[in-house]
Amino acid sequence: MVSSAHDEVMHEGLSPEDNAVWNALLKCSCARVPAKTGMVLSADTLIDFKGRPVIKPRDRADAAKMLKAFSGRTHTVITAVALKDLATARYRTFVVKSRVTFKKLTAAQITVYLDTGEYADKAGAYGYQEKGRELVSKVSGSETNVIGLPMERLTKELSALRKG
Numbered sequence: 001m002v003s004s005a006h007d008e009v010m011h012e013g014l015s016p017e018d019n020a021v022w023n024a025l026l027k028c029s030c031a032r033v034p035a036k037t038g039m040v041l042s043a044d045t046l047i048d049f050k051g052r053p054v055i056k057p058r059d060r061a062d063a064a065k066m067l068k069a070f071s072g073r074t075h076t077v078i079t080a081v082a083l084k085d086l087a088t089a090r091y092r093t094f095v096v097k098s099r100v101t102f103k104k105l106t107a108a109q110i111t112v113y114l115d116t117g118e119y120a121d122k123a124g125a126y127g128y129q130e131k132g133r134e135l136v137s138k139v140s141g142s143e144t145n146v147i148g149l150p151m152e153r154l155t156k157e158l159s160a161l162r163k164g
Helices: 016-030 060-070 108-117 131-135 141-146 150-162
Strands: 039-050 050-055 074-085 090-102 134-142
Touching: 016 050, 016 090, 016 131, 016 141, 039 150, 050 150, 060 090, 060 108, 074 150, 090 141, 090 150, 108 131, 131 134
Parallel strands: none
Antiparallel strands: 039 050, 039 074, 074 090, 090 134
């Protein structure tokens, strides 16, 4: 695994989906890979809530605001994936969206969740793969997308990229 030097940036004029694609492509292009063959994979996951992108919380208070806003409501988790075939320098991008409905949360439930620390470095301040799953009442679409990498679609896209 190689880290990318790209920091995620939200552009005011872009939709949440376009912001995710922008960041995934920049992460992919900024990755410094010594190999001449193989694949580079990068992804960016964010949340579309009422048409606005929601990214990682700045701090605990910001996380609490996000969770309170999601309480009893539905949002869309968007993951953009960029793939680069190093041998051919071909790129392929795709986007997967999943709808997530939160349970109606009490202030106490939000505090208990924040005490886990899982909110840090998570788009929307929750980790579905961890205790954050308990905040959710329903997922429509790919659960692996909500976790951050839509594996079902990724498998198909990798195969298509290799075939040319």
